[in-house]
Amino acid sequence: MNVLAVGCHPDDLEIACFGTLARYAARGDNVVTCSITNGNLGHVEIMPDDLRRIRVAEATRSAQVIGAEYRTLDVSDLQVEACNKEIAEKLIEVIRDTKPDVIITHNPDDYMRDHQQASRLAFDASFGSSIPHIVSAAEAYGTIAPLFYMDTLAGIGFIPTEYVDITETIELKLKALSCHESQVKWMLEHDNIDFIDFARTNSKYRGLQCGALYAEGFRQYAGWPRFRTTRMLP
Numbered sequence: 001m002n003v004l005a006v007g008c009h010p011d012d013l014e015i016a017c018f019g020t021l022a023r024y025a026a027r028g029d030n031v032v033t034c035s036i037t038n039g040n041l042g043h044v045e046i047m048p049d050d051l052r053r054i055r056v057a058e059a060t061r062s063a064q065v066i067g068a069e070y071r072t073l074d075v076s077d078l079q080v081e082a083c084n085k086e087i088a089e090k091l092i093e094v095i096r097d098t099k100p101d102v103i104i105t106h107n108p109d110d111y112m113r114d115h116q117q118a119s120r121l122a123f124d125a126s127f128g129s130s131i132p133h134i135v136s137a138a139e140a141y142g143t144i145a146p147l148f149y150m151d152t153l154a155g156i157g158f159i160p161t162e163y164v165d166i167t168e169t170i171e172l173k174l175k176a177l178s179c180h181e182s183q184v185k186w187m188l189e190h191d192n193i194d195f196i197d198f199a200r201t202n203s204k205y206r207g208l209q210c211g212a213l214y215a216e217g218f219r220q221y222a223g224w225p226r227f228r229t230t231r232m233l234p
Helices: 014-024 047-068 085-099 113-126 170-178 183-193 195-210
Strands: 004-007 028-039 070-077 100-104 147-152 164-165 215-220
Touching: 004 014, 004 113, 014 028, 014 047, 014 100, 014 147, 014 170, 014 195, 014 215, 028 047, 028 085, 028 100, 028 113, 047 070, 047 170, 047 183, 070 085, 070 113, 085 113, 113 147, 147 195, 164 195, 170 183, 170 195, 183 195, 195 215
Parallel strands: 004 028, 004 100, 028 070, 100 147
Antiparallel strands: 147 215, 164 215
């Protein structure tokens, strides 16, 4: 099975769905993580060009922790536009290359515009990847993959319809998140937010809802032709 997770910033997937992605990888599925942006504006003291290199390297190491491959569309933070033809075609190429059986991305109503636009990009590009006459280096991908929306930050306003037990992968999830030192350290020192504890707490909260010690919650996009008769989450 091929799994593609599309996040906006380099650490978004780690926070919301890396326990699930680790389960996919552990059972032998091919997992690709893709960030729309390079995270270049996610710090006050580190300048954008330097931060871009740091965050791409952090995301690469993070994906390696769970046995996944990392890619980025290399868009600047706050420049994510679903209607941008160049960005959309970049994501279409990723989809055509990875041929996902399932795509995981942001909830359409997440807390910031970049996340909302990334969600729309994933929705539009997953359909566009099946259209042969959209210009791309790769051939059209005939499957319009099922789409799952991952949890919002802190779970606010998000009611899951499906859960994944990540009790056995919670430590891998947190180890992967800790690879994002530029963010984790900065948030702790300057905002008094422990993002490792944040992610653990949210996973425990979702676990309480479904009878697991730790879990991650998802909603499947409920529209034709993306449904399958088999369960797509691990």
